[in-house]
Amino acid sequence: MSFPLHRYRRLRRSESLRTMVRETSLAPSDFIAPLFVVPGKGVRQGVASMPGVDRTSADLTGKDAKALADLGVLSVILFGIPDHKDAKGTSSADPEGPVCRAVRAIKAESPKTVVMTDICLCEYTDHGHCGVIKGDTVDNDPTLAILAAEAVAHAKAGADVVAPSDMMDGRVGAIRAALDKEGFADVALLSYAAKYASGFYGPFREAAESTPSFGDRRAYQMDPGNVREAVKEVLSDVAEGADMVMVKPALSYMDVIRAAKEVTNVPLACYNVSGEYAMVKAAAANGWIDGQRVTLEILTSFKRAGADLILTYHAKEASQWIG
Ligand code: PBG
Numbered sequence: 001m002s003f004p005l006h007r008y009r010r011l012r013r014s015e016s017l018r019t020m021v022r023e024t025s026l027a028p029s030d031f032i033a034p035l036f037v038v039p040g041k042g043v044r045q046g047v048a049s050m051p052g053v054d055r056t057s058a059d060l061t062g063k064d065a066k067a068l069a070d071l072g073v074l075s076v077i078l079f080g081i082p083d084h085k086d087a088k089g090t091s092s093a094d095p096e097g098p099v100c101r102a103v104r105a106i107k108a109e110s111p112k113t114v115v116m117t118d119i120c121l122c123e124y125t126d127h128g129h130c131g132v133i134k135g136d137t138v139d140n141d142p143t144l145a146i147l148a149a150e151a152v153a154h155a156k157a158g159a160d161v162v163a164p165s166d167m168m169d170g171r172v173g174a175i176r177a178a179l180d181k182e183g184f185a186d187v188a189l190l191s192y193a194a195k196y197a198s199g200f201y202g203p204f205r206e207a208a209e210s211t212p213s214f215g216d217r218r219a220y221q222m223d224p225g226n227v228r229e230a231v232k233e234v235l236s237d238v239a240e241g242a243d244m245v246m247v248k249p250a251l252s253y254m255d256v257i258r259a260a261k262e263v264t265n266v267p268l269a270c271y272n273v274s275g276e277y278a279m280v281k282a283a284a285a286n287g288w289i290d291g292q293r294v295t296l297e298i299l300t301s302f303k304r305a306g307a308d309l310i311l312t313y314h315a316k317e318a319s320q321w322i323g
Helices: 008-012 015-021 058-070 098-109 140-157 171-181 199-208 228-240 254-263 274-285 291-305 315-322
Strands: 031-038 044-046 054-057 075-080 114-119 161-164 188-195 244-248 268-272 309-312
Touching (some): 008 015, 114 140, 140 161, 161 171, 171 188, 188 254, 228 254
Parallel strands (some): 031 075, 114 161
8 A cells, every 4th residue: 555655745745846747848849830821911810719810911920920939939830811712722832822922921030930831722722622623522633733732832932841731642742752853852741640520620711711612521531530540640641751740630639649659759749729729718718717727738738648749829828828
């Protein structure tokens, strides 16, 4: 019997003791801030369902990235809302599109920021799906070349990391090959390896104007009941050349984060998605929870589960809170 020999409360008695024995802690460099870029200049628009998150034109995105870097947030991931959408998402590879312009603006304003770009077609297609449509579904193989062209365009603009979120099979290999062929062997690839068909993306789709006009994404994103399948996705993306992998969403998928951590040694990210953010903000605004405390608890839990990096809309405020 361990009691009274072991009294665990001995090491919980003071903040200093608790800090000394804490197994998991947060730093601003753990966070990757998602930023939404719109066309134009001097534009800043709030997102109703995501208080504290704005959509900005490239010039202001550059300034926001600098402010984040000054707080120690070393990386951002860009999502673009283009002027033009068509069936094939052609504007995704436009060198004058919002993402490419923002990459250049950030590199000018904040050279040390690691600029990541989301690679997907749903913001650029008029039907809102993540690839080209054939009949009533998304056609995997013809989509790969379009995604690869988008990645090459972002690399040309100066992106450090491209992050495919479309969930087409084989896209990591296709993007890696295209980058290498075009002279971008040093551009890294963060794969949204285990991305689930989730109800938690609702506020993002408002911000990115990417809600599918028919059907849903269940025929290409993963089923929420599966974890062994996530392991397969992670292993095959690493085999195809992913430098880092991601689990998304994060909050209700911490077992998936842990499972991914156990099978690979590449850096592991998780995406604390828009719906997770909106829930915390809504409850805090009602006075039902302590928003700061709950946010830091959630972010700590992602790291405890095994995440090395956290994509989160809380990046700025959390960095201010942890100092
Ligand atoms: C797709 C993409 C989505 C998110 C990131 N990339 C939405 C989707 O798959 O429908 C969601 C992020 C969030 O909810 O915060 N390009």
